[in-house]
Structures are given as structure tokens and as C-alpha cells.
Amino acid sequence: MTDTPILDVQGLETHFFTKDGVAKAIDGVNFTVRKGEIMGLVGESGSGKSVTGFSILGLVDPPGKVVGGKVLFKGEDLLQADDKRMQELRGARISMIFQDPMMTLNPVLRVDTQMIETIQAHEKVDKQTAWQRSRDALAQVGIPSPEERMRAYPHQFSGGMRQRVAIAIALLNKPDLIIADEPTTALDVTIQGQILYETQKLCRETGTAMIWVTHDLAVVAGLADSISVMYAGRVVEQGNINDVLDNPVHPYTLGLLGSVPGHNTRGQRLYQVPGMAPSLFKLPKGCAFQPRCGYATEACQQDQTVTEPVPGRAVRCCHPQVEVSS
Amino acid sequence: MSVFIIRRLMQAILVVWIMSLLVYVGVHIVGDPVDMLINPEADQAEIARVIRDLGLDRPLHEQYWYFLKNALQGDLGNSFIFNEPALKLVVQRIPATFELALAALGLAVVIGIPLGVYAGLKPDSKISQTIMASSILGFSLPTFWVGLMLIMFFSVMMGWLPSFGRGDTETIFGVEFSFLTWDGLTHLFLPALNLSLFKLSLVIRLARAGTREVVHQEYIKFARAKGLSQNRIIFVHLMKNIMIPVVTVLGLEFGGLIAFSVVTETVFSWPGMGKLIIDALHNLDRPLVVAYLMVIVVLFVFINLVVDVLYSILDPRVRLRDLKG
Numbered sequence: 208m209t210d211t212p213i214l215d216v217q218g219l220e221t222h223f224f225t226k227d228g229v230a231k232a233i234d235g236v237n238f239t240v241r242k243g244e245i246m247g248l249v250g251e252s253g254s255g256k257s258v259t260g261f262s263i264l265g266l267v268d269p270p271g272k273v274v275g276g277k278v279l280f281k282g283e284d285l286l287q288a289d290d291k292r293m294q295e296l297r298g299a300r301i302s303m304i305f306q307d308p309m310m311t312l313n314p315v316l317r318v319d320t321q322m323i324e325t326i327q328a329h330e331k332v333d334k335q336t337a338w339q340r341s342r343d344a345l346a347q348v349g350i351p352s353p354e355e356r357m358r359a360y361p362h363q364f365s366g367g368m369r370q371r372v373a374i375a376i377a378l379l380n381k382p383d384l385i386i387a388d389e390p391t392t393a394l395d396v397t398i399q400g401q402i403l404y405e406t407q408k409l410c411r412e413t414g415t416a417m418i419w420v421t422h423d424l425a426v427v428a429g430l431a432d433s434i435s436v437m438y439a440g441r442v443v444e445q446g447n448i449n450d451v452l453d454n455p456v457h458p459y460t461l462g463l464l465g466s467v468p469g470h471n472t473r474g475q476r477l478y479q480v481p482g483m484a485p486s487l488f489k490l491p492k493g494c495a496f497q498p499r500c501g502y503a504t505e506a507c508q509q510d511q512t513v514t515e516p517v518p519g520r521a522v523r524c525c526h527p528q529v530e531v532s533s
Numbered sequence: 534m535s536v537f538i539i540r541r542l543m544q545a546i547l548v549v550w551i552m553s554l555l556v557y558v559g560v561h562i563v564g565d566p567v568d569m570l571i572n573p574e575a576d577q578a579e580i581a582r583v584i585r586d587l588g589l590d591r592p593l594h595e596q597y598w599y600f601l602k603n604a605l606q607g608d609l610g611n612s613f614i615f616n617e618p619a620l621k622l623v624v625q626r627i628p629a630t631f632e633l634a635l636a637a638l639g640l641a642v643v644i645g646i647p648l649g650v651y652a653g654l655k656p657d658s659k660i661s662q663t664i665m666a667s668s669i670l671g672f673s674l675p676t677f678w679v680g681l682m683l684i685m686f687f688s689v690m691m692g693w694l695p696s697f698g699r700g701d702t703e704t705i706f707g708v709e710f711s712f713l714t715w716d717g718l719t720h721l722f723l724p725a726l727n728l729s730l731f732k733l734s735l736v737i738r739l740a741r742a743g744t745r746e747v748v749h750q751e752y753i754k755f756a757r758a759k760g761l762s763q764n765r766i767i768f769v770h771l772m773k774n775i776m777i778p779v780v781t782v783l784g785l786e787f788g789g790l791i792a793f794s795v796v797t798e799t800v801f802s803w804p805g806m807g808k809l810i811i812d813a814l815h816n817l818d819r820p821l822v823v824a825y826l827m828v829i830v831v832l833f834v835f836i837n838l839v840v841d842v843l844y845s846i847l848d849p850r851v852r853l854r855d856l857k858g
């Protein structure tokens with residue numbers, strides 16, 4: 208592929224300057240997302256997935272600050288863009304679906320208000336048209352009787368329904384990139400499947416690129432084209448989705464995959480990555496995963512460089528498990 | 534909605550009745566008006582006659598029963614001093630007090646909300662710190678002292694504003710209002726400012742606290758992620774949320790504003806209910822005091838009712854709960 212990617216994140220660093228010290232929530236993250244591509248972003252709680260999303264949109268609030276790197280959106284560095292430019296892009300060219308559906312909608316504004324304003328903030332259209340587009344978006348995400356639901360307040364929706372409203376809002380302006388932060392966690396399995404299907408179709412049809420943040424490897428397996436695995440603010444393994452899932456190379460990815468039920472033989476206990484996710488204030492020297500890693504050696508004390516042990520794969524580990532993989 | 538209002542009305546009636554009992558008994562405990570009313574030279578028979586005429590010889594519960602019967606017909610007795618219906622005397626003074634209280638409330642909102650929101654959005658700026666420090670002054674300085682200082686400065690030293698009475702008034706629907714004439718407005722400004730000072734500080738604090746809380750909510754971040762303008766976020770998404778506590782507290786405090794106007798009315802010789810009650814207390818004019826207190830009680834209850842309704846309009850979650858309940 209020769210065209211410029213929709214999103215090219217290079218060496219992104221976002222730090223939180225708290226009174227306990229500096230938390231390097233994002234510490235040198237690289238990835239690219241192309242037109243129509245869905246990238247799965249997976250990792251344990253606290254690994255920096257949401258902060259990555261906020262950094263791209265310029266929505267990191269103090270004490271956090273993006274301190275380094277580049278976020279190239281169709282070639283334009285968003286970290287250099289001014290407020291006005293970012294406001295133009297947000298919700299129009301790049302939209303984000305937040306993690307917690309219960310908190311993302313304003314409790315005192317009706318759903319139609321919150322949808323129509325999203326369109327009118329970016330386009331000169333009359334209210335009637337904006338209203339129709341909003342209703343269609345609600346229908347698209349599978350909300351029954353969208354016409355009536357438009358007049359409802361957020362508290363009149365269940366969590367799952369609210370998340371669908373948030374998804375509908377993200378779709379309103381036909382963005383080039385959607386950052387979906389665990390958008391289906393609150394939904395039941397059937398709906399989840401339906402939304403995944405719709406989303407994938409949308410990306411294929413309109414060429415919308417997507418970053419799909421999740422804990423759930425089963426979700427990305429069926430949905431994404433590529434995957435980035437994060438650990439303690441860094442991407443530790445990255446590549447084509449099938450390649451990575453069939454043939455994981457980083458010990459952490461191996462561990463994650465081991466904890467997916469389908470990968471275990473029947474009757475065997477579900478595998479857990481041993482130990483706890485590390486505190487960002489007490490990261491070990493070198494590889495952050497080494498205290499929990501079965502393959503750790505002296506060499507892991509050094510800063511890890513990104514290598515390509517298998518073609519098309521980026522791995523940050525000095526003991527890539529190329530031959531062990533199934 | 535109407536079920537909601539009817540239920541609140543029933544509660545209101547109950548409250549008014551209980552308060553009437555308390556007020557009536559309370560006022561009787563405070564002091565015996567007979568000594569004040571009767572010429573010290575009057576003989577025993579004369580005193581007895583007056584006491585009988587006023588019904589003061591009957592047991593208290595009988596007096597109350599008599600009072601209640603008349604009260605239901607809108608008669609709260611005649612003032613001992615003016616020998617006119619007490620209720621009429623009080624009601625005549627309501628517009629002046631209301632005008633003053635509303636003007637004070639208006640000032641508190643119009644000045645307080647922008648200042649509070651600003652202080653909430655930029656908590657560390659010098660201006661915000663000045664605003665917050667001033668609001669502490671507003672809380673702690675006694676109203677009468679501030680009133681005197683306002684008169685000293687604006688009226689005596691600068692001669693900009695009058696300090697006395699209502700000025701020219703305009704009559705609509707048989708009620709006089711000061712704010713309709715320029716002269717009246719200039720008369721209204723100082724007392725309104727004086728009365729609003731406390732509420733102004735309160736509004737600033739409430740608006741600031743609300744803003745501080747709301748700006749960190751996810752839905753504000755989501756609104757930013759939608760690419761909304763700063764103005765839209767502040768004036769719609771933020772403002773609508775902070776107005777809920779502000780309206781509730783201010784509504785409830787409106788009654789207090791009317792009660793507090795006693796001081797301001799006295800300082801500025803504003804001819805409202807406050808001045809009337811001070812004189813009535815002085816003379817132990819029981820019916821007038823009772824009438825005043827009953828009017829205040831009814832006002833409080835009514836205001837609470839309005840606040841509840843307003844609140845349910847502002848906060849859709851309350852509306853739903855009450856519809857279900």
C-alpha cells in the first residue's frame with residue numbers, strides 16, 4: 208500500500224504529572240491504521256488504551272500531558288494543530304466512543320438534542336435534516352422505534368441502549384476514523400454480534416478506519432485486520448490479526464491467548480497471566496513484563512528494542528517465542 | 534404531573550395548619566398585650582371589658598379555635614394598634630417586599646452565576662481567587678452594616694443614589710411598583726444590592742462548586758469529543774447541570790430573603806412587610822404578628838411547591854420518579 212495511512216502514530220508519549228511522581232501512561236507508542244482497516248488495541252486494565260485514544264483527539268486533561276511523538280492524521284500532525292482545527296476534526300473526521308456508556312450522555316439533555324448538535328456543530332444543515340439523520344443513525348444501531356426514542360432522556364435507556372446511542376453519535380458525521388473504547392462490553396452477546404457486524408460492514412463500505420479497544424480477544428479475532436497488544440504504556444506486539452493470534456511471539460501475548468477459553472484443552476484450568484499489572488510508578492528497569500515472564504533473563508534488564516522476528520511483526524522482546532508457537 | 538402537584542398541595546395544607554398552631558401558641562407565650570394596650574389609669578372594670586372584647590379571657594384553645602374559624606374565611610383579626618384587618622395591613626405591604634426580594638434574587642443570579650462559573654472554570658487564576666475571597670466577605674459582613682456603608686458611600690459621599698423609600702412608583706393592577714420608573718429604580722438598587730449580598734455569595738459558591746464538579750464529568754469530555762464549541766459546552770451542557778442545585782437552593786432561600794428583608798427595609802426605610810413587623814413586635818400587636826407570620830408561612834410553603842415543580846422541569850430524572858411514585 209502506497210497511500211498515506213489515515214492515522215500514523217509515532218513515538219507517542221503521554222505522561223501524568225501526579226503528586227506521587229510522573230506516570231508514563233503512554234511511553235513511545237507506534238501504530239498505523241489505513242483506510243477501512245480495523246485495528247484491535249488490546250491489553251490489561253491500566254495499560255494505556257483509553258489514554259491512547261484521548262491523546263489522539265487531544266483530550267488528555269491535566270495532570271496528563273502529551274509530551275512527545277507525532278499523531279499524523281492523513282499526514283497532518285494533530286499534536287501541532289490549534290484548538291480550532293481540533294474542534295473541526297473532533298466528532299466530524301475522528302470520533303470516539305467512550306468506555307462507560309452510563310456517563311457519556313448528558314443527563315439533562317434529550318437524546319435528539321445531543322445528536323442534532325453534533326451534526327450542526329460541523330455542518331450548516333437545518334434542524335429537520337439533522338433530526339432525520341439522527342433518527343436514521345439510531346435505527347442503524349438497532350434501537351427500536353427510533354422516532355420516539357429521540358425524545359427520551361439518557362436515564363430512560365438501559366446501559367446497552369445508551370452505548371448504542373453513543374455509537375450512533377459517533378457515526379453521525381461519517382468520520383474517517385472511529386476510536387471505539389470497549390464499546391460492546393456493556394452489551395449482551397447477540398447485540399454485541401450485531402453491532403460488530405454493522406461496524407465491520409460500515410468500515411468496509413465507507414472506508415472508515417477504526418481503532419477497536421478491548422479486553423476481549425474473541426471480539427478482535429472476528430473483527431479486526433490488525434492488532435496491537437499494549438503492556439504498561441507500550442505496544443509489545445503488533446501485526447496482522449490472524450498471524451498474531453495463531454502465532455503469538457511475545458510472552459505476554461502468549462499469556463493473554465492462554466487465558467482465552469477456546470485455546471485450552473477441555474478440563475484444563477483456564478490459564479492466567481501470573482502476577483499483577485504493574486504500577487506505573489514502580490516499573491522495573493528494561494522490559495516492564497519481566498517480573499511476570501517465564502522467559503525472563505539478565506538481558507531483560509536492558510531497554511528493549513522493537514524487532515521483527517517474523518515478517519510483518521513488530522515485537523518488543525529479546526526472547527521472541529518463534530519456535531514455541533502452536 | 535398533576536398527581537405530583539396535588540400531593541404536594543395536600544402536604545402544603547397540612548404544613549400551614551401545623552404552623553398556624555405553633556405561631557398562635559408561640560405568640561401568646563411571648564407576652565401579654567393588655568399592658569401595652571390599656572391606658573394605665575383605666576379602672577379594673579375597664580380593663581376587664583377590654584380583655585373580654587378582645588377575647589383574651591377565653592382559654593387558649595378556644596381562642597385558637599375562634600381564630601382558625603375566622604382564618605379560614607380570610608379574617609386574621611384586627612390589629613390592636615391600627616384597628617384594621619391585620620391581614621389587609623400585611624398584604625398591602627407584600628408588593629414592596631416582593632419587589633425588593635425579587636430584585637435581590639435577580640442581582641444574585643445575574644452577577645453570581647457568571648462569576649461562579651468563571652471561578653469554577655479557572656480555579657487558579659487571580660480573578661477567581663479574588664471572586665472567592667469577596668464571596669467570603671459577602672457571607673460574613675452583617676447586612677445592616679453593609680447597608681449603612683452603601684448609604685454612606687453612594688448616597689452621602691457620592692450623592693449618586695437615594696437611600697430612602699421607594700421613590701416614584703407606577704401602578705399596574707392596583708399594585709405599586711418602583712422598578713417601572715427611573716426614580717424608583719434608583720431607589721430600588723441600593724436596598725436590593727444590600728439584600729442580595731448574602732445570596733450572591735451563595736450563588737457564586739454553588740455555581741463554582743457545580744462547575745468544578747461538572748467539568749470533570751465524562752459527558753463534558755464526550756461533548757468535547759463531538760467537536761462542540763466551547764460556548765455550547767459551557768452554556769448548554771454545563772449550565773443546565775449546575776442550574777439544578779442553584780435553582781433549588783435559591784428557591785428555598787427566597788423565603789429567607791423575605792424574612793431577612795426586615796433588616797434591609799429598616800435600614801433603607803423601605804415600606805415593606807419587614808418594617809411593619811418590627812413595629813408590630815414593638816407594640817405586641819398580636820393579630821398583626823400572627824398575620825405576618827402566617828403570610829410568611831404560606832409564602833414559604835408556596836415557594837417550596839414552586840421549587841419542586843421547577844426542579845422537576847429542570848431535572849428529567851425527578852419528573853420520571855414522581856410520575857412513577
Ligand SMILES: Nc1ncnc2c1ncn2[C@@H]1O[C@H](COP(=O)(O)OP(=O)(O)OP(=O)(O)O)[C@@H](O)[C@H]1O
Nearest residue numbers: 223225230232251252253254255256257258259487
Ligand atoms: N487522571 C489521571 N491521573 C493519573 N494517572 C492517570 C490518569 N488517567 C490515567 N492515568 C494512568 O494512565 C494509565 C492508563 O490508563 P487507561 O485509562 O488508558 O487504561 P486502560 O488501558 O484504558 O484500562 P481499562 O481497560 O481499565 O480502561 C493508568 O494506569 C493510570 O495510571
Ligand SMILES: [Mg+2]
Nearest residue numbers: 256257258306
Ligand atoms: Mg480504558
